[in-house]
Amino acid sequence: MSTLDKWLPLWIGIAMVAGLLLGRFVPAVSEVLTRLEFGGISTPIALGLLVMMYPVLAKVRYDKVAAITGDKKLLIASLMLNWLVGPAVMFALAWIFLPDLPEYRTGLIIVGLARCIAMVVIWNDLACGDSEAAAVLVAINSVFQVVAFSFLGWFYLVALPGWLGLDTQGLDVSVWQIALNVLVFLGVPLIAGFASRWIGEKRRGRAWYEGTFLPRVGPWALYGLLFTIVLLFALQGEAITTSPIDVARIAVPLLVYFGFMWFLGIAVGKSLGLGYARSTSLAFTAAGNNFELAIAVAIGTFGASSGQALAGVVGPLIEVPVLVGLVYVSLWIARKWFRTDPYAPSLSSP
Template sequence: MKKRTLSLFEQYLTFWVLICMAIGVGIGYFFPIVPNILGQFEFYQVSIPTTILLWIMIYPMMLKIDFRSIKNIRKHPQGLFITWVVNWVIKPLTMYGIAKLFFFIIYNGILNKHLASEYLAGAVLLGAAPCTAMVFVWSKLTKGDSAYTLIQVATNDLIILFAYVPIVSFLLKMGNITIPWQTLFLSIILFIVCPLVLSVITRNFLVKYKGKDYLENNFIPKFDKYTMVGLLLTLIIIFSFQGEKLLAQPLSILLIAIPLIIQTLFVFAITFWAAYIAKLPYSIAAPCGMIGASNFFELAVAVAISLFGLSSGATLATVVGVLVEVPVMLFLVRVANNLQSRFS
């Protein structure tokens, strides 16, 4: 099998990501009027500017999906089972265990119990929310099967609707958890349904009147340069909203980041290994690992704010999850691509 190679831009994407995160933090700290203005363009805690940029990333990826190939999923049902078990059993439990180990035992004497409890809550909110939008970026960078990735993400979104509250309530022993349902439903509609419907219409129209060759070799490649630019601009906006908070608590950020990074690497290793043992092709195994490792941080941040408040430790923990996720996921993309030759 031909090894997946990254383009020159993708090879240094981590560097550009870190630069854009720093720019975003700087804008939020020195020019708070910018996020204040952007914050006015929100609907049920979903940022409209961020949504537009995510569409720029997601729409071209969904254009590549040949929906007739979705029937091939039945050839590799193990990929769906691995995704479900990891995201809804292994990931929440390991997040809870690793976070509790660090916040209550390893950091004992550094954190008081109240702050440790809030950090734990934020970590659990992250761990119980599998990623929706950004997974398509990671799948693209590992040349994943786009149709299979779509089904994995879509089924996870359906499971979120009835499993998220019970899992978080069970782990945190909180019976009064309220979910911002408008945020959840709107995110699914904006990041899955809308670009999917638009891509189906576009694909069918172009295939009918221009041919499949034109679609794949002329139309879709026009979007390639905009996909990563959309990612970088999204990061600038996200971190401009959190600039002051991140700079105000550097030690707390480090303390929270360590267990989150360890848990992300651990879950990726388990998922990728399980996909290898199940003899899944690399195009399915790589997205499996990426979906297992990444989080639906938009949902986690929104729930943390609604439950604990904007200035709480739980909200800070979810924000740190955003901070560490992109660089760590880019590292895992590189790891996955380097292991591609192990898959038949």
């Protein structure tokens, strides 16, 4: 593990604090980020995510992707965890922990519907998960996100609460907004990563590409991650620091959610015999959420100063440190539960 990776929790902690302080004491930063939006997406944050994702997707061996798509156990498990279990778990936790706070409850449910297609590739890579499997799973999530997000929003905010005699909340979000989110946060870096490998290997060979090029661009993934965290927390730093009790109440169900979904994913992978690398990819894709989409939908539907938007912002506030911690838990589980070395070169190979 490199020095940058080894001290990652410290760098992330510094980035979070820096972002919160910027948002709290330099409100102009938040205003600038809000102005630099296109289709509900902050351009600087999008740039940070693209820089973060490109090195990881450039690392993927796309000639192995076909083999991953043939792993029906992995694909079915991912679909079940992401689109049946995850939203249902968040719905239940939102009502259990926030029965008296409908705005925050709705915001949490929206977070649960937005399945991760971006930052999860970083956590998977740090935990030595299967890069090819992660690329396939986030691609599948992106397709389901476009076709299922609006329906699930109606189901969990209108239909199911109505059947149970609970309060209902509407959700107005366009397919275009979701498709744009998927295109920016997955499509662009995926195409760039594929093109880099294809051109690099064709001109210089795989040995040069993986031995020289990837080590040069690799650190930029974490630079992009830290840059994104600073901007993300600066965007809502004032709201977070001025409402600590509300943030704490929103944080509790999120902590339970991320921990539960991750351990469920790793346990399901283990029980299906997927091995450590693919079980890890399954766990992180099940636990992670697309915070950018959740925040954009909450702001677009309910307003930037709404409780729903604050709940969306608290999502990455909790998700980032929790999933960083789970990276180290997964490395421990690799040795103790899967009896394997997570840094073995052949670990991610079928």
